[in-house]
Every structure is written in structure tokens, then in C-alpha cells.
Amino acid sequence: MIGYYFRLALRSLRRTPVMTALMVCAIGLGIGASMTMLTVLHVMTQDPIPEKSGGLFYPHLDPLPLKYPDGGRWGNPSNNFTYPDAMALLTHGKATHQAAMAGGRLLVWPTKAVARPNYYEGRFTTADFFAMFQVPFEHGQGWTAHEDDEHARVAVLGHDLAVKLYGTTDVVGRTVRLKDTLFRVVGVTAPWSPQPRFYADLGSSDSFGQSDAFFLPLSVAVELRFDISGNQSSWAESDMEDVLKSPSSSWLQFWVELDTPQQVADYTRFLHDYAAQQHASGRFERDPETVRLYPLMDWLAYRKLVPSEVQLQLWLALGFLLVCLVNIIALLLAKFLRRGNEIGVRRALGARGRDILVQLGTEAALIGLSGGLLGIALSQLGLWSVRQRPDDYARIAQMDAPMLFSTVTLAVVATLLSGLLPAWRASRISPALQIKGV
Amino acid sequence: MPLPLMPILSALRHHRLTAALLTLQVALTCAIVINAGFMLVGRIQQITAASGLPEDQLSLISVSGLDDAANAQAQRRTDLTALRAIDGVQAAAALDNGSMPLSRNYSGTGACTSQEGFDRAKAARGIDGISGCVSFPSYSGSSDLLSAMGLKLLAGRDFTDEERAAEKAGQAVIVTRSMAHRLWPGQNPVGKLLYGFNGPVPVVGMIQDVLAPMVSGVPDDTMLLLTSTSKGQISSTYLLRSAPQDRQRVLREAAAALDKAGPVRLIPEEQRRTYTQVRREYFQRDVTMLGLLITSSLALLFVTALGIGGLANFWVGQRTRQIGIRRAVGATRGDILRHFQAENFLIVGAGVVLGMLLAYGLNQLLMRQYELARLPLLYLPVGALLLWALGQVAVLGPALRASRVPPAIATRAG
Numbered sequence: 001m002i003g004y005y006f007r008l009a010l011r012s013l014r015r016t017p018v019m020t021a022l023m024v025c026a027i028g029l030g031i032g033a034s035m036t037m038l039t040v041l042h043v044m045t046q047d048p049i050p051e052k053s054g055g056l057f058y059p060h061l062d063p064l065p066l067k068y069p070d071g072g073r074w075g076n077p078s079n080n081f082t083y084p085d086a087m088a089l090l091t092h093g094k095a096t097h098q099a100a101m102a103g104g105r106l107l108v109w110p111t112k113a114v115a116r117p118n119y120y121e122g123r124f125t126t127a128d129f130f131a132m133f134q135v136p137f138e139h140g141q142g143w144t145a146h147e148d149d150e151h152a153r154v155a156v157l158g159h160d161l162a163v164k165l166y167g168t169t170d171v172v173g174r175t176v177r178l179k180d181t182l183f184r185v186v187g188v189t190a191p192w193s194p195q196p197r198f199y200a201d202l203g204s205s206d207s208f209g210q211s212d213a214f215f216l217p218l219s220v221a222v223e224l225r226f227d228i229s230g231n232q233s234s235w236a237e238s239d240m241e242d243v244l245k246s247p248s249s250s251w252l253q254f255w256v257e258l259d260t261p262q263q264v265a266d267y268t269r270f271l272h273d274y275a276a277q278q279h280a281s282g283r284f285e286r287d288p289e290t291v292r293l294y295p296l297m298d299w300l301a302y303r304k305l306v307p308s309e310v311q312l313q314l315w316l317a318l319g320f321l322l323v324c325l326v327n328i329i330a331l332l333l334a335k336f337l338r339r340g341n342e343i344g345v346r347r348a349l350g351a352r353g354r355d356i357l358v359q360l361g362t363e364a365a366l367i368g369l370s371g372g373l374l375g376i377a378l379s380q381l382g383l384w385s386v387r388q389r390p391d392d393y394a395r396i397a398q399m400d401a402p403m404l405f406s407t408v409t410l411a412v413v414a415t416l417l418s419g420l421l422p423a424w425r426a427s428r429i430s431p432a433l434q435i436k437g438v
Numbered sequence: 439m440p441l442p443l444m445p446i447l448s449a450l451r452h453h454r455l456t457a458a459l460l461t462l463q464v465a466l467t468c469a470i471v472i473n474a475g476f477m478l479v480g481r482i483q484q485i486t487a488a489s490g491l492p493e494d495q496l497s498l499i500s501v502s503g504l505d506d507a508a509n510a511q512a513q514r515r516t517d518l519t520a521l522r523a524i525d526g527v528q529a530a531a532a533l534d535n536g537s538m539p540l541s542r543n544y545s546g547t548g549a550c551t552s553q554e555g556f557d558r559a560k561a562a563r564g565i566d567g568i569s570g571c572v573s574f575p576s577y578s579g580s581s582d583l584l585s586a587m588g589l590k591l592l593a594g595r596d597f598t599d600e601e602r603a604a605e606k607a608g609q610a611v612i613v614t615r616s617m618a619h620r621l622w623p624g625q626n627p628v629g630k631l632l633y634g635f636n637g638p639v640p641v642v643g644m645i646q647d648v649l650a651p652m653v654s655g656v657p658d659d660t661m662l663l664l665t666s667t668s669k670g671q672i673s674s675t676y677l678l679r680s681a682p683q684d685r686q687r688v689l690r691e692a693a694a695a696l697d698k699a700g701p702v703r704l705i706p707e708e709q710r711r712t713y714t715q716v717r718r719e720y721f722q723r724d725v726t727m728l729g730l731l732i733t734s735s736l737a738l739l740f741v742t743a744l745g746i747g748g749l750a751n752f753w754v755g756q757r758t759r760q761i762g763i764r765r766a767v768g769a770t771r772g773d774i775l776r777h778f779q780a781e782n783f784l785i786v787g788a789g790v791v792l793g794m795l796l797a798y799g800l801n802q803l804l805m806r807q808y809e810l811a812r813l814p815l816l817y818l819p820v821g822a823l824l825l826w827a828l829g830q831v832a833v834l835g836p837a838l839r840a841s842r843v844p845p846a847i848a849t850r851a852g
Contacts, residue, residue: 107504316730323467323738
């Protein structure tokens with residue numbers, strides 16, 4: 001029966017080719033625009049490390065003075081850690097893994113004398129980083145907590161930087177010169193680039209995109225006073241000589257891995273106790289009840305990685321889709337109702353209202369399917385144009401199989417729903433009235 | 439001739455649902471297009487904001503120093519001499535921190551017209567809302583800064599070399615006209631004192647308005663000042679002024695000259711830019727948004743026009759016989775044309791009224807979510823007229839077809 005309806009639908013659509021083309025165009029444009037923006041939103045809000053994200057948490061302390069103005073343009077400094085707080089949590093916390101980290105930009109010297117040095121973005125962190133985030137290694141491994149304590153001059157290189165410097169990744173034991181210091185390479189990671197870059201200082205321009213070119217022990221970076229990239233905020237006059245270690249200057253990110261609900265509960269209590277103790281000593285002015293332990297995905301939501309422009313564009317696209325759908329409903333309604341005669345004859349010949357509904361529904365679905373296919377093509381075009389933008393999220397705007405599938409589904413479901421009202425309305429045409437006129 | 443409203447209304451009653459849907463579509467389009475248009479105008483104003491600089495004459499080049507031990511002050515002098523020697527360079531200056539209009543390199547502070555005001559601001563840990571106090575970004579650089587930026591002194595004088603070489607900032611400042619107007623309305627700012635972190639600082643001059651390193655489209659964007667103290671750094675940014683057509687050549691020669699002028703430094707390709715490029719990069723996101731707003735508005739209007747035209751087409755087809763009868767009983771072709779035009783006018787009119795309400799509501803939502811400004815009422819009638827015109831254009835084809843229906847069709851069956 002459905003084959004027959006399909007042929008009927010094709011014939012009906014062929015009879016009004018211009019109108020059919022216009023309807024397919026309208027639904028294609030609406031679907032294309034909204035799927036482009038939904039895909040962008042999807043890649044910006046996806047789970048960056050699905051196999052681990054359930055066990056990763058970001059503690060949030062608030063060492064800011066009571067009078068610190070809220071809602072500043074440059075973000076909330078308490079999102080990052082001060083050095084003393086990070087070290088205290090690192091020493092006393094009982095998490096499976098824990099690491100403090102910050103981004104840094106360093107001059108990397110080539111191994112050949114003729115080449116010029118260049119700046120690369122990397123990360124200063126502590127030993128647990130690699131185990132906690134399951135960073136894959138091509139050669140060697142990360143450094144140890146002992147090497148952290150010793151301020152050992154060791155480095156882990158990213159795959160790309162190792163290849164650029166040495167032409168190979170099998171370089172464990174060789175030396176690399178970063179800024180003015182020689183480091184011993186202890187490991188080379190395989191390409192590793194979770195998106196969004198959840199562990200970094202989010203909200204600055206590099207929440208997406210590039211991966212770290214190198215990793216160094218945080219203790220060494222502090223000792224050698226390497227420049228920190230990302231937000232550094234100070235809220236009290238302090239000795240500029242030691243700004244990195246200042247208790248009123250935040251610049252570090254801090255992550256813990258907690259595997260069981262019991263561990264999470266214990267760690268939450270530990271955080272509260274720590275904040276209460278700091279409050280009692282007069283260092284924290286704010287209520288210790290404001291401390292939080294954010295699960296990874298909650299932390300990403302709290303940091304609002306989706307810029308308001310992208311949200312606006314999404315709403316614009318969805319509004320456009322809505323108008324297109326209303327348009328389709330109106331056109332299908334007019335079209336179906338105009339076929340009163342034909343429907344009347346079929347009803348008189350014994351077709352039930354339900355049969356008419358299925359027949360017209362098939363026609364609507366056919367339009368939806370064609371519109372969906374056109375929508376896929378248009379959203380690929382849209383995503384291509386998004387990738388031409390200079391923003392950090394732009395390059396990762398790719399459509400994956402589930403998104404591709406949902407495009408067609410959305411198109412067919414949307415058109416089916418839009419076709420339902422007109423089809424239902426037409427299926428109630430009474431046979432007697434219509435047949436009279438024939 | 440009065441329009442025959444009754445037949446139109448009774449015809450519309452037969453298509454209640456379709457007409458209602460069309461009205462809804464027009465209303466949604468109206469609401470979205472009006473708000474998109476409002477955002478569009480705002481963005482255009484921002485993108486075209488005058489920087490106060492002779493933009494087509496300026497170029498920038500940055501060098502990254504690799505040797506922290508080098509003598510930065512001497513290096514800066516050598517570099518500037520080399521740059522000024524380039525054929526076609528009218529002025530060259532070093533910018534501290536690479537900070538200039540639309541550079542995104544922001545270094546700012548706050549100050550007040552009195553010490554009491556500043557003490558109050560300090561106690562409140564914020565300068566907002568304290569009278570006589572403002573926060574602002576500042577620029578500083580080497581001695582030729584004013585001429586390299588093409589800035590004219592409106593009053594007072596430029597900094598002296600002594601003021602520039604001072605160890606601590608706070609020897610003297612030059613304010614912009616809008617800064618002077620905010621702090622000392624109607625008075626000459628020269629000789630006045632500004633109270634800030636480094637104690638009172640005398641204002642020695644006033645320049646025309648220039649834009650801040652980052653702009654947000656408010657009048658405060660031109661509230662800033664120049665500070666006198668300037669220190670050489672081994673990584674530095676130089677501003678060059680030349681004839682517009684010379685800029686590319688000047689940049690090339692400047693890169694070569696700086697490469698030879700001292701210790702090994704990086705002069706990345708992307709750090710050699712004309713000011714035209716600086717402006718374009720600064721507003722890239724806004725231009726993207728502009729393109730999106732225009733495209734989606736046009737697409738919306740297009741789809742709505744399609745809907746109106748398509749429906750009218752169906753209706754004409756459906757009513758061919760009635761039209762024939764009306765023609766047979768004496769209606770002129772003009773009458774038929776006007777019937778469809780009036781019908782469209784009514785439907786679009788209803789949509790526009792609803793749409794203006796929706797537009798206002800949407801604006802309220804956007805104000806809350808995205809800090810958009812309040813929609814000026816003028817946008818509503820403009821949007822209404824636009825949709826009315828669109829409706830009339832879209833219905834014209836089908837209406838003309840209807841008017842050509844011969845009266846004889848009434849006598850045929852079917």
C-alpha cells in the first residue's frame with residue numbers, strides 16, 4: 001500500500017514542480033541553518049574525555065576579599081587557584097590523582113644551529129597530570145612526584161614538537177632548550193587534544209583548538225619564573241618579586257580524580273574543612289560554605305564556553321526553521337485542501353480517513369526527506385563557512401555521523417509534523433459534498 | 439472607490455486556518471527581522487567607529503627579543519633611527535606594550551579629580567559610581583608618538599624628554615577631549631591635577647579623541663590618556679607613518695632594517711600589519727555576525743514572500759470559477775486585482791501588528807540574555823512597511839493572473 005501512496009505522492013509533487021521545489025528549498029534552508037549552529041553548539045558542549053569525565057572534579061575555593069566587586073568584565077579570579085591553596089590541596093588532599101597546572105608560552109630552541117627558535121604553548125603541571133587524564137605516550141612516560149619535589153629539569157614533549165625538533169619521536173633522554181634552560185626529555189605523547197580543552201584556563205581565547213606542545217614540572221616553572229599565559233589576577237598589593245607564590249594572586253587550575261561516591265563525599269568534607277580553617281585564620285573572608293566540587297561537565301557548564309554570539313546565531317537559526325515550518329504547513333494545507341475533489345472521490349470509493357491521512361503523510365514525508373538531504377548539503381556548506389572564521393572553536397566544527405543522522409531525522413520529523421495538521425484536516429473532507437461538484 | 443471588504447472577509451473565512459498560519463509566519467518574520475535589523479545597525483556603528491587616527495597611513499611591526507640581557511633602551515634608539523631612515527617614513531614611534539587603538543593590548547587604571555575622591559574609590563575597591571572618578575586605558579611610547587599616531591594637540595604641550603625618561607610613571611599626562619570634558623566640563627584641562635595610584639599628576643595637554651584598545655560601542659571608548667613615562671623593552675612594537683601606497687614596501691624594508699639593527703630577534707610575518715589589517719582583524723567577528731544577520735534576514739523575507747506568493751497562487755487556482763462569475767456580473771479586472779491586494783494587505787497587516795508585539799517581546803528577552811539595548815520604536819513602523827511592501831510584491835503575480843481570468847469561465851462546469 002505504501003508503494004502506491006509513494007507513487008501517488010510523486011505524481012502529485014510532479015504536478016506542481018515549482019511549488020514542490022520551493023517547499024523543499026524552504027525546509028532545506030531551515031534545516032541547513034539550524035543544523036549548522038546545532039553542530040557548532042554540539043562540538044562546544046561535548047564531553048571532552050568521555051571515558052574519564054565521571055571521575056574528574058574541579059574544586060572551587062573563594063579566597064577573594066568580601067568587598068571584591070562581582071561580575072567583573074574579566075571573569076571571576078576565584079575560578080583559578082592561588083599557589084598556596086593549590087599546594088595545600090596537593091599535599092593534604094586524598095584523591096586518587098590530583099594535579100595543579102597552568103599554561104605557558106616559551107621560546108623553544110631548535111637542535112640545528114641554522115634554524116631560528118620559536119614560541120610554543122605548553123603546560124606547567126605536576127606529576128599526576130598524565131595518569132589522571134590518561135595522556136597516551138609514544139615513548140617514555142611522565143615524570144614522578146619525586147622529580148616534582150626536586151625541581152628536576154625534565155620535560156614531556158608533544159608528538160608534533162618532537163617531530164619538528166628532532167624529526168622523530170624516539171627522543172627520550174635527549175635534551176631540549178626551552179627559554180634559557182636545558183631539559184631532559186622523559187616522554188613523548190601521542191597526539192592528544194580533548195575538545196574543549198577542559199583542563200586549561202577556560203574562558204580565555206584558547207578553550208578549543210591547539211594541543212600543548214610541551215609539559216614541564218610546575219615547580220621548575222615557578223622557580224625559573226616562566227611567563228604564565230591565561231588569566232592572572234591579584235587582589236591585594238603584594239610583593240611583585242614573588243607574585244606567582246602570592247596568597248592573593250590566582251593563576252593555577254586544579255583537578256582531582258575521585259573514583260567512588262565515598263571519596264567524593266570525603267573530599268567535599270576536606271574542602272569545607274580547609275576553607276573553614278582558612279576562614280578562621282582570617283585569610284579567606286568569604287563564607288566557607290561557598291566552596292564547591294564541580295564534576296567535569298558541571299564545571300564546563302559553569303564556565304559557559306559557548307560565546308553569546310554563537311547562542312544568538314543558534315536562536316536566529318531556530319527562529320528561521322520555525323518560520324520555514326509554518327510556511328510549509330500553510331502551503332501543504334492549501335495544497336491538500338485544493339485536492340478536495342480527488343479526496344472526495346477516493347473517500348466515496350471506500351478509502352477511510354486514515355488512508356487519506358497516510359497518503360498525504362507520505363507526500364509530506366517525501367518533501368521532508370528531500371528537504372533533509374538538501375539540508376545536509378547546506379549545513380556542510382554552513383560548517384565550511386564556520387571553519388573559515390578565525391575563532392578558536394571554528395576549526396573543530398565538523399559534523400559527525402550522529403549529527404548527520406539527526407539532520408535527516410529532524411527534517412523528516414519536522415515536515416511530517418507540519419504535514420500532519422494539513423493531512424488530518426484534508427482527511428476529514430466529507431465525500432458527499434465534494435462529489436456533488438464533479 | 440471603497441474596497442469591498444465584505445467579500446474579502448467572507449472569502450478569508452473559508453481559509454481561516456491557512457490565513458492564520460500565514461499571519462503567524464508574517465508575525466514571526468517581522469519580529470525576527472526587526473530585531474536583526476536593530477542588531478545590524480548597532481554592529482555597523484561599531485565597525486565604522488572613527489579611531490581618530492589617519493588609518494590609511496599607519497603600519498605596525500613587532501619584534502620579539504630573544505635575549506633578555508640586551509640593553510633595551512639603546513636598542514629602541516637604534517631601531518627607531520633605522521626605521522626613520524627608510525625612504526617614505528614620515529614618522530616612527532615605539533609603542534609601550536604594543537598598545538594602541540583596536541590593538542586589544544589594554545593597560546588601564548583609574549583616577550579622580552581630587553585626592554578624597556580617589557581615597558573613597560580605593561576604600562570601595564572600585565571606581566564606578568564615584569563622582570569625579572573614571573577608569574580608563576592609557577597609551578605611552580617614544581618621543582614621536584603624537585606625530586606617528588597623527589594626533590593633534592588641541593591645547594597645552596607634548597611631554598618633555600625628561601618626563602619620558604622618569605623612573606616612575608606620574609610625571610605628566612595628556613588627556614583626550616572627551617576625557618577632559620567628562621572630568622572638567624567647560625574648562626581648560628591643562629594645569630589641572632589627576633589623583634591616582636602615583637599621587638597627583640599634572641595634565642600638560644589635550645588631544646583630539648582616539649579609540650581605546652578594546653571598544654564596546656559606548657561613549658567611554660574615547661576616554662583615555664597618554665602617560666609620559668616610556669621604557670624600552672627588548673620585545674617591542676613600532677608604529678610607522680607613511681603615504682598609503684608606500685605601506686607594504688615600508689613594512690618590508692622595516693623588517694629587513696630591524697633584522698640588521700641588533701641582537702637576534704624574531705620578526706614574525708603576522709606581526710607586520712597595516713592599520714587597515716589591524717582594524718579588519720579586530721572587527722572580524724562583528725563582520726561575520728553582520729553577514730549572518732543580513733543573510734538570515736534576507737532568507738527569512740524570501741521564505742515569507744514564497745509563502746505569500748505560493749498561497750495566493752493556490753487560492754487563485756481554487757477560486758477561478760468564482761472570479762469568472764464576479765467578472766461576468768460586472769467586476770473589472772482592476773476590481774479582481776484589488777481584491778487580492780486588499781486581502782493580502784489585511785493578512786499581512788494582522789501579521790505585522792502581532793509581529794510588532796513579538797518584536798518588542800523578543801527585544802526584552804535579548805536585553806535580558808545578551809545585554810542588547812532597548813529597541814527604538816522607530817524600527818517597528820519601518821519593519822511593518824517593509825513586510826507590507828514585500829506582501830504586495832509577492833501577491834502581484836498571482837493577483838494579475840487572477841485578473842486575467844475570462845468571464846466566460848463562469849459558464850463552464852467544474
